[in-house]
Each structure stands twice: as structure tokens, then as C-alpha cells.
Amino acid sequence: MSKKKIKDIYKNKIKLISELNNFYYNNSDPKVSDQEYDSLKIEIINLEKKYDFLKSTNSPSITVGSKPSKNFKKDLHRVPMLSLANAFTEDDLINFEKKILNFLSKDKDYKISYSAEPKIDGISASLTYKNGKFERGLSRGDGREGEDITSNLETIKDIPKKILDKDFPKDIDIRGEVFIQNSDFENLKEKFANPRNAASGSLRQKNPEDTKKIPLNFIAYTFGFEQGLNQKKQSDYLKKLHKWGFKTNPLNKTISGIKNLIQNYKEVEQQRANLDFDIDGIVYKIDDFDLQKRLGNVANAPRWAIAHKFSSNKAISKILDIDIQVGRTGALTPVAKIKPINIGGVLVSNATLHNEDEIIRKDIRIGDTVTVERAGDVIPHILAVDFKKRSKSNSKFIFPDKCPSCGSKTVKEFNKVTKKVDAVRRCSSEGYYCDKISIEKLKHFVSKDAFNIDGLGKKIIEGFWKLKLIKFPQDIFKLDYQKIEKLEGWGSLSVRNLKYSINQKKNISLERFIFSLGIRHIGLENAKLLSKHFISFSKFQNLPKTKNYDDLLNIDGIGETQVSSMKSFFKNEVNLKVLDELGKTLIIKNALATQKNGLLKNKSFLVTGKLNGISRAEVKSLIEENSGNTVSSVSNKLNYLIIGEKPTRRKVESAKELKIKIINQDEFLKMLNKSS
């Protein structure tokens, strides 16, 4: 490529980033996502590294942000407000530390202490205090020169106006972040795209009275110019800030060792969703001020600090359509079909909208531009609608008053316990009338904690349903195997295996059987309670004849909600027929009255990792049948940790520390005189 061409490419990128900066800093209206902005910045810096003839005063390697806006008086920062380099991986952190040790010419075993501070995603500000009095406040601006926003900052309650402590420096710029709490942002959603924009917008109001209306917060974390500061460490400085009346981040920590930094990073990332302010990473600063001074700065960032960014899990997309899914209990779940977008390496094209109320609350419409979040393994969901981007033709979404599968009326029930109308709308049909409900019931029937039939997964159930091979649970035990063998993807061996696993499961405990029926509000625990009450299948089946529903209320754990659900289950003729048919085909074992002197008497267990051919629920009931008990965490109360495949390391380590017996599946089964 010619030099001219490279220069042109570079100039275009610089022009673009200057425009984006202007939108972001002066109009509080970012035009691209943070990821896109960061990628552009990296592209520019990489070009400069590769071709040393490329230079621009507007390069992100020189400037921080944009020139201050024209609305406010400008002023120079006495000490520039710097930016931070970013780290994304453990390797980035290892390199960061390596460079520091090289620079300081220390050997690799030298222990560096860091102040690890969650990086609040707000607007930074520099507050000048002279003789304890708040005199002037500047925004960051371009890092060299900021806007005088003193009157607006004065309205913030977290900013002390006068500090009388004797040890407060004579002259100091206290620096920190102005931000808005997510809970307060709820009321401003219509005006701003995110909390950061709301904070920036509020700080830039021409009239401080308008700033006052939007509740801003301030957290202090560093300083600029100073005279009379006596602390030698960042951690001590943070403590003093607190004593002087500033808010500091309660999640700040002092840590050494990369492994420990990573551990803290993971812990904070997990808490992130529960915090009332947005954080986008952790800032690590060398704790010792003398070392900070020795290290100094490179271009516009200190050599002694780095921002360890969280991987992004949000993206902007567009709602193409809203689908209504029908669940096993008739619940109608709206799902947004979105323009496929990559979020953290996963292509997302569906996002749950939870229920009708959520759509109304967030006023979500087809055609809207929305922020989608994907956190961990949970189904992606819509965080917010960008109302500014809404076109007039996007009309309000009308939730169907008929079930999209069977056409029955849809209803919102009144919950007698909470005394509230349910947020969820449901198909009002009963039994197996609605196709979608029936398919979901069948999937539940064969699921892990129910009949747990190997080789009969959700997709196969759907396929068999379409081919009319099954309609009711009893049909599973009367499958036309000859027909199945002729289907695509099936052969004599796979059919034989399927037949074998289905026949094997004809023998089932009463509690699993009750659970597998998928009666609303009767989960595993309640099914177990009911099985202990009824003891036998025939007594359970006879309930509608005896009408002893009120007896059920005497069972500890069973309430009105469950009883009324049992009543409607038994009121339905189809359900009674299903019970009858299943009773003829299956061997349903009586529930055991709890054995008081079983093999596992006085012994407690916890399972970690995946077991082979036996579910957690089954292990739990085996333990309880034999008078043992299960606990939910490793503690002194635990006697045996049962480990399967990929156990949780931390559980195994704590068990070792507490000298708790660690056993595998076989050893556990041997305790019960069984083998797997």
C-alpha cells in the first residue's frame, strides 16, 4: 500500500474518532457502543505503531476525550487528568506487572501491593479544595483543560463543601466519579439511554437547579495537584478520604499477586448485576506512592495503573418480531426475535420478554432498537428501549387474549396468597386440550428428575408428537417401534436401546411419578411430601373419590395454592384417564415410611460434579430413604462429599481442609450395598 493511501486511511479514522468524541463528551450522546469505540482506538494506535510517519494532534494516543463544550467556562487542570490503559486477559496483567518489575529493576519474586478498585462507569471530576473549602470543580474535558462546572457540582450531597479535619491537605484536587444510581435512573429512562448519559446530561445543565433534580452521587478515588498530603499509600489515602467525609467504594481492596487479582475480579464481576451502580472493570493501582512516582506516565496514562475490563455482555439490536411461547403450565412467554447480534462470542437472535407486564412496563414494541444483555447461562433479555430511535409506525404490542396454540381464552389469575393479579397470562385450557401444553407436559414427563428416559430428549418428543406417535404420557410405553425403526436417523440398534430404557423405567417411585405428572405448583419437594402422605398410587388415584383435599393442608409445606391446583388436576377427565392408563402399565412403588435406622443414619452428604446415570434428585432421595441427610455447602456438618465428573474445585479443596471424607459414586453406592 502506498504511503498516501495509508495516510488517507489514518486521517479518516482520526476524523471519525474526533466526531465520536464530540458526540460522547459534548452532547452526552454516544453514537457507537463502547466496544466499537475501543476497536477504532486500537486500530489507530496500531497504525501509528506500524507507520511512524503517522501523527495527529487528535490521535487518541495524545488526547483524552474531546475539547470542553462551549456552554461552560474553561480552565486548565493543574495536573492533567490521565486515562488508563486497558487489560482484558490474565496475560495482559502478567505483562503489566512484568514491565513494572523491569522498570523498577526488581526480581520476579518482588511482591507488589495493588489497590483494586471497581471502575465506576460515570463522569470524572476534579474538585479543588483550598484550606478545606470547596472552591472549584472541573470536568475532565480533554484531560488538560476542563469545564468549570462548580455550581452544578455544588448541588451534589456527596461532595463536602467544607472539611475541617486538621490533617486535610492545605491545597488539593480531589478526583473521583460522578454517577447516578441505577434505581434513580429508572425514572429517567425515557430521557437518557443509560445511567452514564444521564449523569453527564445532569452535570451539563446550564441551570444548577436542574442538576439538583437529577440525583447525582460522587465517589472519590485519586488526586491531582496536592500540597500537604501526608499519606504514603493509595489504601491509606482512600481511608483518609472516607474520614474526611467523602464516599469511597466499599468494594475497594488491597491485593497482591496476579492470581488474587483475578480471583477478586471474578468475585466482583459476579456481584456486578446486584450493584446499584454500573461498573465496567477493576482499576489496579500500585499501592505505594513512591513507586508510583518512580514509574511515572507513558503518553496519557500512568505506568502504575491499569483498568481490567469486564467482558462486555450487552449489545444493541432491533426487535424484528415478538413470538408467544406456551409453556407446560399454560404460561404465555413473549420472546423477542431480534436481528442476530454477537454478544461475548455467542450469536443471539432471541431474547425473553418474561411476561405481559414486562412488555407494558418497558413499553417494548416490534421495530424498537433495544439493549440486549446476556449474562452467564441465562436466556438473553432486553434491558432497555432506545425511545429516541423509535419510529412513529411502531405501534404498542397487544398481548393475545386467545392462546396462539389452541385458541382458548387467556387469563391472568388472582393469587390468593400474594393477593395480587399474576404478571403471567395463561392459556385457560385444561388437561391435554392445548397441543403446545401437551408437548411440554410430555417433555417434562421424560425429563431428568421425572422418568429420566435415556434417548428420549425434547427434540425426539417433538418429532414423535408431529408423527402422532404420542399424545399422552401412556403412549410412551406403547410406542410403535417398527414404525420408528423406519424413520430417518433411527436404526435397529437405536430402537432397541430406546425400547430398553423405556422398559427399564416402568418401575418408578411414587414421588417421581407424582412429580412427572407436571401438576402446577407440585415440584420435586411437594411431590415427595404428597407421596409420603398417600403412600400408595391407589390412594393417590382415589383422592377425587374420597374428596379428602383438606387433609392435604395438614402436610407441612402444602398450602392452599397446591391444593387448589390438585383439585383442578383431578377435576379433568383426561387427567383421570391418563392416571388410569399409567397405573395399568407401570409398577409404582409405595413410598416408604421414613426408615429411622437406615444405613446412612446420622450421616450427611453433598454431591459435586456430574454423576453417571443417576440424577442429583435420585441421590438425594436414596440418602433420605436410608435415614441420611443432604446439605448444601461444605462445612463441619458435612460427613461425605460425593464427587462426580468436573467437581467444583473449591468444594473439594474446602472438604480436604476440613478433613471431610471424599468418595466417588461407586463408593457411595457400596455404602448402600448397591453397585452402579
Ligand code: IVH
Ligand atoms: S484513577 C491516573 N480510579 O476511569 C488514574 N479512575 O480511564 C486515572 N475511573 O477517567 C484515574 N473508577 O473516569 C481511577 N477507582 C478509579 C476509577 C477510575 C473509574 C474512571 C475515571 C477515569 C477513567 C480512566
